[in-house]
Amino acid sequence: MTEPPTVSLDFRVRYSETDQMGVVYHANYLVWCEIARTELIRRRGAPYAELERQGIFLAVADATVRYHAPARYDDMIRAVSWVEDVRSRTVTFGYRILRIDEAGAAPPERLASAQTRLIALDGDSRPRRLPPDLIHALQNA
Amino acid sequence: MTEPPTVSLDFRVRYSETDQMGVVYHANYLVWCEIARTELIRRRGAPYAELERQGIFLAVADATVRYHAPARYDDMIRAVSWVEDVRSRTVTFGYRILRIDEAGAAPPERLASAQTRLIALDGDSRPRRLPPDLIHALQNA
Amino acid sequence: MTEPPTVSLDFRVRYSETDQMGVVYHANYLVWCEIARTELIRRRGAPYAELERQGIFLAVADATVRYHAPARYDDMIRAVSWVEDVRSRTVTFGYRILRIDEAGAAPPERLASAQTRLIALDGDSRPRRLPPDLIHALQNA
Amino acid sequence: MTEPPTVSLDFRVRYSETDQMGVVYHANYLVWCEIARTELIRRRGAPYAELERQGIFLAVADATVRYHAPARYDDMIRAVSWVEDVRSRTVTFGYRILRIDEAGAAPPERLASAQTRLIALDGDSRPRRLPPDLIHALQNA
Numbered sequence: 001m002t003e004p005p006t007v008s009l010d011f012r013v014r015y016s017e018t019d020q021m022g023v024v025y026h027a028n029y030l031v032w033c034e035i036a037r038t039e040l041i042r043r044r045g046a047p048y049a050e051l052e053r054q055g056i057f058l059a060v061a062d063a064t065v066r067y068h069a070p071a072r073y074d075d076m077i078r079a080v081s082w083v084e085d086v087r088s089r090t091v092t093f094g095y096r097i098l099r100i101d102e103a104g105a106a107p108p109e110r111l112a113s114a115q116t117r118l119i120a121l122d123g124d125s126r127p128r129r130l131p132p133d134l135i136h137a138l139q140n141a
Numbered sequence: 142m143t144e145p146p147t148v149s150l151d152f153r154v155r156y157s158e159t160d161q162m163g164v165v166y167h168a169n170y171l172v173w174c175e176i177a178r179t180e181l182i183r184r185r186g187a188p189y190a191e192l193e194r195q196g197i198f199l200a201v202a203d204a205t206v207r208y209h210a211p212a213r214y215d216d217m218i219r220a221v222s223w224v225e226d227v228r229s230r231t232v233t234f235g236y237r238i239l240r241i242d243e244a245g246a247a248p249p250e251r252l253a254s255a256q257t258r259l260i261a262l263d264g265d266s267r268p269r270r271l272p273p274d275l276i277h278a279l280q281n282a
Numbered sequence: 283m284t285e286p287p288t289v290s291l292d293f294r295v296r297y298s299e300t301d302q303m304g305v306v307y308h309a310n311y312l313v314w315c316e317i318a319r320t321e322l323i324r325r326r327g328a329p330y331a332e333l334e335r336q337g338i339f340l341a342v343a344d345a346t347v348r349y350h351a352p353a354r355y356d357d358m359i360r361a362v363s364w365v366e367d368v369r370s371r372t373v374t375f376g377y378r379i380l381r382i383d384e385a386g387a388a389p390p391e392r393l394a395s396a397q398t399r400l401i402a403l404d405g406d407s408r409p410r411r412l413p414p415d416l417i418h419a420l421q422n423a
Numbered sequence: 424m425t426e427p428p429t430v431s432l433d434f435r436v437r438y439s440e441t442d443q444m445g446v447v448y449h450a451n452y453l454v455w456c457e458i459a460r461t462e463l464i465r466r467r468g469a470p471y472a473e474l475e476r477q478g479i480f481l482a483v484a485d486a487t488v489r490y491h492a493p494a495r496y497d498d499m500i501r502a503v504s505w506v507e508d509v510r511s512r513t514v515t516f517g518y519r520i521l522r523i524d525e526a527g528a529a530p531p532e533r534l535a536s537a538q539t540r541l542i543a544l545d546g547d548s549r550p551r552r553l554p555p556d557l558i559h560a561l562q563n564a
Contacts, residue, residue, distance in 0.1 A: 003173065011434070012194070014453045014454060014457070014458060015301060015302070015457055015461065015471075016309065017299050017306075018302035018456065019297060019298065019300050019301065019302065020193075020297070020300035020301065020302065020303075020304045020305075020355055021193075021198055021302075021486075022199065023200075023266075023302075023304045025297075025298055026170035026171065026200075026201040026204065027168045027169070027172055027298065028168070030167065030171070030275065031168055031437060034437070034438055034439065035437060038438065038497075043148055047497065048438070048497070049495075049496055049497040052161075059162065059208070059211070060163075060167040060208055061207070062205070062206060062207045062208060063204075063206045063208075064203070064204070064205045065203060065204045065205075066198070066202070066203045067201055067202055067203060068211075069202075072199070073302055073472055074461075074470065074471070074472040089274075098307055113327065116229055117542045125164075125211065135218035136192075146373060153314070153419045153426065154442070156316055156320065156330075156442060157319060157442065157448055157450065159442050159443035160439065160441050160442065160443065161436060161438070161441035161442065161444075161445045161446075161496055162443075163443045164443075166438075166439055168439065172296060172298045173305065174298055175298065176296060179297065179335070179356075180334075187358065189297070189356070190354075190355055190356040208355075214331055214443055215329065215331040216329070274419070282487075285437070302483065303475075303480055304484075305433075308453065308483040308486065309450045309451070309453035309454055310450070312449065312450035312453070315452055332464070334443075334444075335513075339444055339450075341444065341446075341490070341493070342449040342490055343489070343490055344487070344488060344489045344490060345449065345486075345487070345490075346485070346487045346488075347485060347486045347489045348485045349482070349483055349484055349485060349486075349488075352548065354483070399467075407446075407493065
């Protein structure tokens with residue numbers, strides 16, 4: 001059994017993403033998942049901005065996040081994404097959110113795990129099929 | 142078998158909460174769940190701001206959201222929350238996000254369902270027990 | 283010289299609006315200004331959602347905020363808005379953000395003052411004239 | 424007369440930053456200014472996270488933004504910041520927000536100009552003096 005190929009992206013925690021508990025506000029992890037997801041789609045050759053111009057909108061149908069350790073302001077974050085499942089009208093992505101030690105002395109620390117299922121919609125918000133070439137690109141076969 | 146008592150709060154969708162798909166950005170539903178959750182805690186006599194002053198922080202440990210229909214700018218939203226489970230160190234809340242017909246002609250429409258499990262932390266972010274009176278208030282016994 | 287008529291709206295500070303300094307993140311005051319501005323437009327008979335359906339978009343051309351005292355989580359906020367100036371293609375709004383004492387013992391405390399100038403755009407993001415009835419409604423003559 | 428030295432940072436527009444007008448929501452430019460400002464402070468040898476640990480908080484006292492052209496989803500943004508003025512208790516930053524042509528064929532396009540004045544606070548939110556070495560670092564003399 002092989003691991004699915006992943007795409008990852010590094011960025012720094014913004015001050016605006018913290019809350020008064022002194023850590024990143026929990027809803028922002030879904031934003032980070034999306035950054036990783038759109039980067040994955042881009043690298044598979046189908047930039048999401050281009051998909052929307054073609055009338056293919058991917059709307060989040062469900063989302064699950066498990067929080068393991070808090071991210072803090074100025075942390076260097078690595079958002080990792082992969083495709084878990086592709087069907088005719090939906091695609092499921094998996095995510096890991098990690099904290100990177102910039103000095104390179106420690107291994108990345110797992111902050112959160114997440115999964116989102118997206119459903120394809122047309123420009124009028126009606127369910128539609130994913131085009132075959134997009135399915136192929138997402139399967140990365 | 143009885144339904145748990147719920148607390149609900151109505152508010153209008155803000156323009157800042159929409160995205161370019163013309164609907165509310167999916168991560169904002171977690172913000173709405175939190176508004177309903179803190180209102181529930183307030184009405185049970187333990188305002189969350191007061192809990193933090195006592196060194197009791199409730200951090201989201203996991204969250205699940207299912208999106209049924211999109212909320213749009215200026216919609217009147219009803220966020221409904223209830224306690225699903227209380228343990229010595231965690232409390233699980235359930236949520237329904239509804240759209241209200243302001244004219245009163247149609248029944249509320251279900252937009253999303255969600256669940257979050259929160260873990261009690263002390264001021265140094267270490268797990269701690271929920272105080273007995275808070276457990277009692279959350280159980281609403 | 284008379285004061286312009288104002289519209290105000292009360293709401294509670296959300297946890298998501300705080301940052302790790304323990305106060306409301308400064309950019310959120312622009313969100314609150316917008317809530318007051320759209321409420322003013324609604325009460326003058328021209329809901330902003332309806333304007334957009336008619337192809338009239340009001341885009342912020344410049345914004346100035348002065349911060350006098352910080353808002354905190356769970357504070358009850360009053361956002362006050364009024365029209366400062368209406369021209370053929372732009373409208374300038376003024377704002378005061380206040381903290382309300384829910385017990386009613388103290389007068390409202392001024393937290394911020396702001397001003398935004400909005401420019402009318404059509405559906406293709408080109409400048410356009412404000413319709414006469416909208417100008418009239420905004421002038422509240 | 425010489426231009427002040429600037430610091431700039433490039434990043435991509437997030438989907439969460441757009442609104443239903445199809446462009447970046449105006450309050451987010453203040454977030455981008457902050458990213459550039461904290462990067463400037465970091466490169467001058469005084470990471471803001473470290474300043475807060477030393478009990479030096481920089482709170483925004485006033486902010487002005489002029490919007491020239493809209494940023495859109497997936498645009499590559501360059502946020503440029505410089506120090507305009509340093510006094511014993513305040514520091515004023517200037518900003519330019521640009522859109523970068525990733526192909527390198529066109530010059531950067533100016534999207535917004537901004538200015539924020541920050542006031543130094545201690546851990547109890549009382550005004551305090553900026554430490555001499557921080558003043559020196561900000562002046563970049």
